[in-house]
Amino acid sequence: xxxxxxxxxxxxxxxxxxxxxxxxxxxxxxxxxxFIVASPRPRSGKTFLARxxxxxxxxxxxxxxxxxxxxxxxxxxxxxxTLAVRADIASIEGQMALFDRLIVEDGVAKVIDLGNTMFxxxxxxxxxxxxVQEASRRAVEPVIxxxxxxxxxxxxxxxxxxxxxxxxxxxxxxxxxxxxxQRVRDAFPFVRAAAVPLQIPLLAPALKRYAxxxxxxxxxxxxxxxxxxxxxxxxxxxxxxRRAFLELREFELRLLLEKVRASLGAS
Amino acid sequence: MTKPAxxxxxxxxxxxxxxxxxxxxLDYFDAHQIPTRAFDTECPKGTxxxxxxxxxxxxxxxxxxxxxxxxxxxxxxDAAVTVIDVRAGLMSGTLKALRDIGFIDAxxxxxxxxALFHILGPTIASLDEIADTAAYLGDAKYFMVKNFINNTHFxxxxxxxxxxxxxxxxxxxxxxxxxxxEMATEQVELxxxxxxxxxxxxxxxxxxxxxxxxLRGYVRHWLGNVWGEYDRIGLSDIVAAPVEAETPVxxxxxx
Numbered sequence: 001x002x003x004x005x006x007x008x009x010x011x012x013x014x015x016x017x018x019x020x021x022x023x024x025x026x027x028x029x030x031x032x033x034x035f036i037v038a039s040p041r042p043r044s045g046k047t048f049l050a051r052x053x054x055x056x057x058x059x060x061x062x063x064x065x066x067x068x069x070x071x072x073x074x075x076x077x078x079x080x081x082t083l084a085v086r087a088d089i090a091s092i093e094g095q096m097a098l099f100d101r102l103i104v105e106d107g108v109a110k111v112i113d114l115g116n117t118m119f120x121x122x123x124x125x126x127x128x129x130x131x132v133q134e135a136s137r138r139a140v141e142p143v144i145x146x147x148x149x150x151x152x153x154x155x156x157x158x159x160x161x162x163x164x165x166x167x168x169x170x171x172x173x174x175x176x177x178x179x180x181x182q183r184v185r186d187a188f189p190f191v192r193a194a195a196v197p198l199q200i201p202l203l204a205p206a207l208k209r210y211a212x213x214x215x216x217x218x219x220x221x222x223x224x225x226x227x228x229x230x231x232x233x234x235x236x237x238x239x240x241x242r243r244a245f246l247e248l249r250e251f252e253l254r255l256l257l258e259k260v261r262a263s264l265g266a267s
Numbered sequence: 268m269t270k271p272a273x274x275x276x277x278x279x280x281x282x283x284x285x286x287x288x289x290x291x292x293l294d295y296f297d298a299h300q301i302p303t304r305a306f307d308t309e310c311p312k313g314t315x316x317x318x319x320x321x322x323x324x325x326x327x328x329x330x331x332x333x334x335x336x337x338x339x340x341x342x343x344x345d346a347a348v349t350v351i352d353v354r355a356g357l358m359s360g361t362l363k364a365l366r367d368i369g370f371i372d373a374x375x376x377x378x379x380x381x382a383l384f385h386i387l388g389p390t391i392a393s394l395d396e397i398a399d400t401a402a403y404l405g406d407a408k409y410f411m412v413k414n415f416i417n418n419t420h421f422x423x424x425x426x427x428x429x430x431x432x433x434x435x436x437x438x439x440x441x442x443x444x445x446x447x448x449e450m451a452t453e454q455v456e457l458x459x460x461x462x463x464x465x466x467x468x469x470x471x472x473x474x475x476x477x478x479x480x481x482l483r484g485y486v487r488h489w490l491g492n493v494w495g496e497y498d499r500i501g502l503s504d505i506v507a508a509p510v511e512a513e514t515p516v517x518x519x520x521x522x
Contacts, residue, residue: 005498006295006298006299006491006494006495006497006498007491007494007495009298010298010463010466010487010490010491010494011487011491013463013466013467013487014467015467015468015480015483016467016468016469016473016475016476092448092449092450092451092481092482092485093450095481096479096480096481096482099480099481099484100479100480100481103480128484128485128488129480129481129483129484129485129487129488130484130487130488131484134480134484
């Protein structure tokens with residue numbers, strides 16, 4: 001009698017209903033990026049980074065769907081320009097509302113601002129429902145953007161995350177406003193080219209005051225100078241935005257290159 | 268040559284998840300490509316038949332013709348394994364009938380593989396069932412299944428009491444069936460399909476369905492854990508045991 005491993009058998013049982021995408025799905029990309037901005041630490045700059053990324057994706061290729069997973073805070077959802085919806089994974093209904101959308105291969109980028117209190121639960125759930133394997137089969141590409149900090153818990157959780165999800169790209173984000181000049185790069189090792197740390201330049205407090213306003217969008221600043229901000233500050237803010245977006249564009253290119261290399265290797 | 272295997276899934280108490288365990292067994296044998304048939308003694312309704320209609324017959328285990336339908340065909344049926352989902356309150360009676368027709372003896376002589384999956388509830392009454400059951404078992408493989416799927420907490424069991432009952436049956440093995448969340452349980456119930464079919468997002472007729480990815484993930488994870496228990500006890504090897512005696516399987520129904 002043929003013997004099989006029961007768990008392997010189950011892992012091989014796949015969705016019969018999944019439509020086979022013909023060419024590029026609506027929304028542009030031949031794959032669906034899913035950016036998870038996550039850290040187990042509070043005040044690590046997650047929401048700021050998520051906003052920056054959402055605005056970049058709007059400028060870059062027409063948009064992103066954003067999910068705010070900060071129970072009791074609704075940090076991202078309070079920024080109307082992000083069009084972020086509140087998500088909740090405490091209930092099964094909430095989990096279905098979130099993950100059943102995240103797994104759709106529609107070519108539209110998704111961004112999750114994952115609150116530190118939901119950090120463990122979110123990744124436990126991802127594990128439990130086999131999200132990474134199913135995402136890979138559907139050309140949904142989860143990428144974790146991990147704001148680095150000097151606190152020992154930060155590199156510890158980063159390494160644990162990489163061990164737990166070896167197939168995922170985990171990108172340390174070195175935000176100068178958070179790190180305040182301290183060097184942490186060596187504490188966040190990486191192997192894959194797509195996981196080269198992102199450098200977010202320091203945004204001066206005078207500029208951040210404008211950037212934190214509810215209707216502010218980095219996307220607006222990319223090309224023009226708004227009239228409501230003094231010209232000198234506006235020029236500086238635009239210059240900062242361009243540098244930050246350039247960093248994100250290079251990151252996007254690294255992701256693309258890795259995918260091209262993978263597909264060449266497979267063919 | 269493999270001997271016919273009979274697995275009885277039973278409990279004298281109702282609502283402890285007998286049919287759920289039977290469903291996981293049918294899925295497990297199907298995955299292992301072991302031909303299996305099932306008898307649902309919840310006559311005339313038949314819950315198991317709703318999920319596995321192609322392999323399940325509804326029988327009244329108290330009636331001699333239905334006993335013949337099950338036990339006189341053990342050697343001739345295409346299926347290597349027969350799973351009997353015994354309705355609440357009928358387990359002791361069924362075991363007694365099996366003894367009377369010589370089935371227990373046949374198992375003892377190595378002509379049949381006989382395994383009992385005794386689904387336990389949280390009460391001391393459930394432990395008393397173990398003592399009642401022991402008298403009929405002979406050389407059967409006895410599995411005590413702690414089923415958490417119905418949110419059972421086994422709060423009435425202290426370790427000493429449990430151990431004293433557990434020792435009454437030689438080589439008894441414990442199996443734990445973890446809890447599956449209510450919504451996933453309910454959705455599979457509504458879909459009326461085997462667990463594996465739900466995971467594969469298919470309807471009963473094989474057409475694609477639109478079940479929640481999250482719920483399918485939960486069912487996959489849960490079923491993996493249950494099957495992990497079956498792998499641990501070597502279930503596929505147990506039912507694939509070769510015939511030990513030359514004598515054919517001969518059972519006589521006495522009624």
